Amino acid sequence: MRQTLVHLPPEFAGIPVFGCGWLLITWAFLSIGFLIWLIRQHGWNAKTRGHLPVLLLMAVAIIGLKYIEEKDSLGHVVGLPIRSYGVMVLLGVLSGVWLATYRARRMGVDPDKILSLATRMFFFGFLGARLFYVIEFWDDQFAHDNLRQTLIAIVNFTEGGLVVYGSLIGALLAAWLYLRRQKLPILAVADLIAPSLLLGLAFGRIGCLLNGCCFGNVCDTPLAITFPRTSSSVQGATESPPFQFQLQSGQLHGIRVVADTGGNPVIKHIDPQSPAAAQNLNVGNRLISINGKSVTSLHEAHGVFYQLGTDVSLQTEDGKHATWSLAEFPQRTRPVHPTQIYSSIHAGLLCLFLLAYYPFRKRDGEVIALCLTIYPVSRFLLEIIRADEKLTQNLTISQLVSLLLLGIIIAVWTYVLRQPRECVFPPA
Numbered sequence: 001m002r003q004t005l006v007h008l009p010p011e012f013a014g015i016p017v018f019g020c021g022w023l024l025i026t027w028a029f030l031s032i033g034f035l036i037w038l039i040r041q042h043g044w045n046a047k048t049r050g051h052l053p054v055l056l057l058m059a060v061a062i063i064g065l066k067y068i069e070e071k072d073s074l075g076h077v078v079g080l081p082i083r084s085y086g087v088m089v090l091l092g093v094l095s096g097v098w099l100a101t102y103r104a105r106r107m108g109v110d111p112d113k114i115l116s117l118a119t120r121m122f123f124f125g126f127l128g129a130r131l132f133y134v135i136e137f138w139d140d141q142f143a144h145d146n147l148r149q150t151l152i153a154i155v156n157f158t159e160g161g162l163v164v165y166g167s168l169i170g171a172l173l174a175a176w177l178y179l180r181r182q183k184l185p186i187l188a189v190a191d192l193i194a195p196s197l198l199l200g201l202a203f204g205r206i207g208c209l210l211n212g213c214c215f216g217n218v219c220d221t222p223l224a225i226t227f228p229r230t231s232s233s234v235q236g237a238t239e240s241p242p243f244q245f246q247l248q249s250g251q252l253h254g255i256r257v258v259a260d261t262g263g264n265p266v267i268k269h270i271d272p273q274s275p276a277a278a279q280n281l282n283v284g285n286r287l288i289s290i291n292g293k294s295v296t297s298l299h300e301a302h303g304v305f306y307q308l309g310t311d312v313s314l315q316t317e318d319g320k321h322a323t324w325s326l327a328e329f330p331q332r333t334r335p336v337h338p339t340q341i342y343s344s345i346h347a348g349l350l351c352l353f354l355l356a357y358y359p360f361r362k363r364d365g366e367v368i369a370l371c372l373t374i375y376p377v378s379r380f381l382l383e384i385i386r387a388d389e390k391l392t393q394n395l396t397i398s399q400l401v402s403l404l405l406l407g408i409i410i411a412v413w414t415y416v417l418r419q420p421r422e423c424v425f426p427p428a
Contacts, residue, residue, distance in 0.1 A: 001209070001210060001228060001231065003083060003211055003231045004082065004083060004084070005084050005087060007070065007081055007082070009079050010077045010078070017080075018062065018069065019065065020063065023062050027058060027059060031055045031059075034051070035048070069081075084207060084211060085208070085210060085213075087207070088210065089203070089207055091203045092199070092202070095196075095203060096196035097114075099195060100118065100196040103192060103195075104192060107192070107425045107426055108426070114193070116178070117179070117189070120174040121174050123174070124171060125171030129163050132163035132167075133163045133166065136163065165401045175190070185424045187364035187365035187419070191368055191425075192425065198354065198375075205340050206341075206344050208340040209341060209344075212240045212242055214340050215242040215387055216336045216337025216338065216339035216387055217387045218251060218334045219335060219385070220335060221337070224335030224336060226334070227243055228240055228243070228332055228333075229330070229331045229333075241388065242336060242387075242388075243332075244306070250305050251271075251334060252330055252334065253305070254312075255269065255270050255276050256269040257305070260286070264297065265295055265301035266285065266286045266287065267282070267283055270283060276322070278324070279322035279323075279324060286318075287316060289315040290313070290314055290315075291312065311326075312325070336387065339386050343382060346382070353370075353374075362421050363416065363417075363419045363420065363422065363423065364423050364424055366416060369409065369413055372405060372408075372409050372412065376402035376405045377402070379402050380399050383399045386398075
């Protein structure tokens with residue numbers, strides 16, 4: 001786990017790098033040169049003027065970088081943090097776009113069309129992924145006391161917080177609108193870009209591993225991994241997501257507490273190797289107090305467990321009392337399934353499978369239909385060993401979306417199989 005790869009220095013030769021500094025000066029020279037080249041190629045017309053908003057947006061972004069520089073514990077600026085999650089997402093996007101344009105060029109398709117499509121899919125896919133995450137975890141991470149903190153939390157996506165299904169919905173909607181407007185064959189292009197979507201996902205899941213999100217349940221398999229207690233940060237140590245989850249759910253103290261159908265905190269699991277196993281506790285016991293503090297909901301139980309040290313005292317609804325102590329407070333999580341690695345390997349293998357199947361397709365739409373059939377099934381199974389997803393009626397939100405997508409894919413296959421047995425693009 002390494003959330004921050006490096007910090008770019010705030011100054012060079014006494015001049016700021018970000019804000020009104022070296023980066024903005026470099027942008028100005030490059031932009032002027034680019035505009036001169038455009039004017040010589042095309043003249044001062046609508047196409048040339050159309051690049052101005054993009055260039056101005058880049059300038060605003062460069063100036064804005066000044067306000068997200070990190071400081072150390074003494075308040076000194078140490079530079080701009082480069083987050084591993086954001087880097088891997090960017091690598092995923094670039095690799096997916098490269099694969100799509102490479103294959104498009106081999107099939108005689110204009111690569112510029114694919115680039116324009118990729119830009120729209122990236123933008124709306126990102127919005128969909130972030131929106132899906134914000135809605136799912138609103139109460140836990142985004143419901144702050146003031147609007148400023150809420151907005152900062154929403155836009156702070158470089159530390160994690162993108163949901164694949166939200167990205168898929170946003171990207172496919174953007175692609176459908178663009179392809180209709182350009183009068184391009186929707187099913188044929190969808191088949192062309194389907195492997196690229198999976199390649200990008202494979203890189204993105206490695207970003208999840210480095211960030212510490214999308215982690216799995218506790219296990220004792222040889223493939224299990226652990227995460228450190230804190231994630232390195234010059235602004236102060238913060239608990240890593242897996243450690244925080246295991247701490248507030250009681251797993252670091254030997255039990256796991258979940259909510260029953262009424263939202264009350266109940267014991268779901270007792271670690272047989274922990275001191276909790278020697279207590280008079282049973283799975284299904286409903287907790288009414290932790291260390292003397294009354295708890296009536298899972299949220300309250302999480303809050304109390306989060307503050308605990310090595311001593312634990314529980315009282316259950318049926319009158320049981322249990323008290324135990326840990327020899328020392330753990331500095332790493334209990335072993336968990338490396339679900340990020342599983343997901344990355346799964347996405348990579350599915351990408352290779354779609355590439356291998358592409359030359360053998362009989363009609364347009366088969367490749368994207370296969371992708372939307374296999375992925376929900378494997379995602380549903382992977383969710384079983386995921387620990388960070390919220391449950392709704394004993395299913396995670398992603399599992400519910402998987403079931404919904406499988407229902408929709410029946411209609412997609414029905415439509416695809418009714419198409420003529422021919423393909424717009426050659427089977428290169």
